Amino acid sequence: MMFIRPSCFALAAAALLSALSACTVGPDYHGAPVVAQDARNSATFVRTPASGMAATPAPNQWWLAFNDPQLNDLIAAAFAHSPDVHIAQARLRESRSQLQVQRANELPKVSGTLAAVRMREPDLSSLSSGSSSGGSGSSTGRGPLQLYTAGFDATWEIDLFGGTRRAIEAASADAQAVDADLADTQVSLAAEVAQTYVELRDQQTRLELARRQAETEQKMLTLTQQRRERGTAADIDVERLTTQVENTRATLIPLDAQLTDSLDRLAVLTGREPGALDAQLAAARPLPVLPETVAVGDPSVMLQQRPDIRAAERRLASSNAQIGEHIADFFPKVTLLGDIGFSAGDPGHLVRKNNFSWIGAPYLQWNALDFGRTLGNVHAAEASRDEAEARYTKAVLGALQDANSSLSRYGHQREHVVTLQKVEASATHSATLMRQRYSAGVATLIDLLDTQRTEFTAQQNVVAGQAELLKDFVSLQKSLGLGWQAQQG
Numbered sequence: 475m476m477f478i479r480p481s482c483f484a485l486a487a488a489a490l491l492s493a494l495s496a497c498t499v500g501p502d503y504h505g506a507p508v509v510a511q512d513a514r515n516s517a518t519f520v521r522t523p524a525s526g527m528a529a530t531p532a533p534n535q536w537w538l539a540f541n542d543p544q545l546n547d548l549i550a551a552a553f554a555h556s557p558d559v560h561i562a563q564a565r566l567r568e569s570r571s572q573l574q575v576q577r578a579n580e581l582p583k584v585s586g587t588l589a590a591v592r593m594r595e596p597d598l599s600s601l602s603s604g605s606s607s608g609g610s611g612s613s614t615g616r617g618p619l620q621l622y623t624a625g626f627d628a629t630w631e632i633d634l635f636g637g638t639r640r641a642i643e644a645a646s647a648d649a650q651a652v653d654a655d656l657a658d659t660q661v662s663l664a665a666e667v668a669q670t671y672v673e674l675r676d677q678q679t680r681l682e683l684a685r686r687q688a689e690t691e692q693k694m695l696t697l698t699q700q701r702r703e704r705g706t707a708a709d710i711d712v713e714r715l716t717t718q719v720e721n722t723r724a725t726l727i728p729l730d731a732q733l734t735d736s737l738d739r740l741a742v743l744t745g746r747e748p749g750a751l752d753a754q755l756a757a758a759r760p761l762p763v764l765p766e767t768v769a770v771g772d773p774s775v776m777l778q779q780r781p782d783i784r785a786a787e788r789r790l791a792s793s794n795a796q797i798g799e800h801i802a803d804f805f806p807k808v809t810l811l812g813d814i815g816f817s818a819g820d821p822g823h824l825v826r827k828n829n830f831s832w833i834g835a836p837y838l839q840w841n842a843l844d845f846g847r848t849l850g851n852v853h854a855a856e857a858s859r860d861e862a863e864a865r866y867t868k869a870v871l872g873a874l875q876d877a878n879s880s881l882s883r884y885g886h887q888r889e890h891v892v893t894l895q896k897v898e899a900s901a902t903h904s905a906t907l908m909r910q911r912y913s914a915g916v917a918t919l920i921d922l923l924d925t926q927r928t929e930f931t932a933q934q935n936v937v938a939g940q941a942e943l944l945k946d947f948v949s950l951q952k953s954l955g956l957g958w959q960a961q962q963g
Contacts, residue, residue, distance in 0.1 A: 498636025499805070500798015503643075506787045507863060509870040513773045521878035522770065523885030532769040534958070536951040537668055540762035544755065545671050548744055552667050553660060553959065555745025562656040566961065569649040576645040579638050582630035587815070591621040622824050625815020625831075632810065637802025640795045647792035654785035657958035661781060664957035667743050668948045671762075674736040676941030678758035680934050681729045687930045688722040695719055698919070711919045718923055722930070761940055764947055768884075770954060776877055777870060780955030786862070786869040793859040800851040806840035873953070880953040884946040891939045894932070901925070901932040 508514075518529060533539070537549055553559060633639055695715040701707035737755060738748035777783055814832045818824045841848070908925040911917035951957065 498639055499801045500640055501794060503791050503794045506790055506866050509867050510874055513874055517772050519773055519878050519881055521882040526768060528767050528769045529772055530769045531771045531775060532954055532956055534956050536956050539765045542762045548671060548740060549664050549667050551744040552663050556663055556743060558659050558663060562659040566652045566656050569652040573645040573649045576642045580633060582628050584626060584628045586626050589623045592618055594618045620819050622821045623815055623817045624824060625813060628812040630810045632808045634808060635802040635805045637799050640798035644792040644795035647788045651785045651788035653961055654781040654788060656961060657781035660958040661952055661955060665948050665952035669945045670736055670739050672941050672944045675759055675761045676937060677729050677733040677736060679937045682758055683933050684722060684725045688719060691719045691722055714923060762944060776954050777873060780873050781958055783869050783873055786866040790862040790866050793862040797855040797859060800855050803848045806838055809837040811835045811837055876953040880950040884950050887943045887946045891943050894936045894939045898932040898936045901929040905929040
């Protein structure tokens with residue numbers, strides 16, 4: 475607040491400053507360039523599978539379609555406790571604080587002062603009369619002087635050419651970009667938790683299949699050993715079954731190690747130490763079930779909701795505003811200075827009319843000769859804007875590629891799973907017939923072992939294929955930019 479005596483001149487100056495402050499140099503932002511217009515106008519993605527897809531908007535919390543409470547709890551815990559989320563949230567608070575600082579730069583800076591000064595002056599007469607006085611007597615000088623002051627100082631830089639307003643515009647866009655970065659972190663985190671959870675259930679299911687297969691083969695080995703003792707089986711049959719049992723048991727070791735890694739990874743993703751989720755997730759459960767129809771929306775919706783594209787667009791807006799911020803340095807800066815205060819030798823008389831003083835003055839500063847520094851900053855800002863525009867274009871094209879590739883992988887993997895299920899059905903039927911033939915004595919042990927090995931492999935392949943299909947579904951949701959939560963503030 476400026477304490478300047480009102481006058482016609484002051485009012486006229488204020489009106490002039492107000493008119494000048496409406497000027498904002500630099501290019502205005504009119505939005506990001508149009509990229510991939512054909513894709514935006516299309517009702518479907520180029521690589522959308524022929525069946526099982528819907529053009530309706532996809533739900534943001536896509537994991538709820540699995541109907542798996544444990545997965546829901548894990549994603550909620552990750553959003554609440556993941557260090558990656560906390561890092562992104564801290565950056566968002568920092569960017570919003572920087573925006574607050576820039577907004578405050580538009581306002582006056584006011585400081586208060588309070589001082590008490592006490593001093594003693596020497597007796598200067600002793601310097602000229604001391605030698606003639608013969609040193610008689612002593613000089614005590616003048617008594618102590620006391621001064622008490624209290625007041626307020628204010629400065630206000632008038633934003634004549636919009637440099638401060640452009641700085642606020644840039645800081646606001648930066649804060650919105652960091653907000654989108656947080657959303658992008660949540661999108662990636664939800665997908666990573668879901669994919670790791672699918673891997674865990676896949677490993678548990680295949681581990682259980684391998685254990686059951688090993689138990690069945692061990693029973694066959696025991697029976698064959700008994701038959702050898704009775705002379706109805708050869709040593710070679712025992713050795714072949716022993717090899718089969720050991721091979722099946724060998725598959726348990728890497729699966730068990732992978733399962734442990736998945737448990738530890740889920741614990742870290744949810745902000746906990748390795749091993750913290752063992753008791754909660756150690757019990758084997760089947761793979762989540764996919765929805766019958768997958769909603770994917772259309773390209774224009776995807777490009778609007780993907781956080782990385784929104785972040786790139788906001789950084790483009792910030793870079794554009796920074797050009798005007800530097801162009802404003804070409805022009806003069808006007809600062810209003812003001813001071814009011816009271817001064818007295820006695821604190822009891824400080825606040826009196828006669829002890830009141832004030833001063834107000836405009837201050838003009840113009841860096842008229844900077845040898846190209848300002849021009850260099852403007853050119854650098856323009857280059858930064860061009861880079862941000864190219865990054866935005868890259869983000870849009872990359873998002874379209876990501877979505878179409880994810881759709882293609884999902885469609886092909888779904889067809890692959892159908893084929894694997896047919897192979898499994900055939901292998902199971904073949905193994906059943908071969909067991910009957912072996913029991914009837916019309917098939918050899920080698921034939922039986924081959925069909926069982928084929929059946930076991932087919933079962934493992936179906937489980938692995940279903941898990942891969944689930945992970946492709948998760949990747950598709952990530953490519954659509956789904957899974958983030960809006961931040962307050």
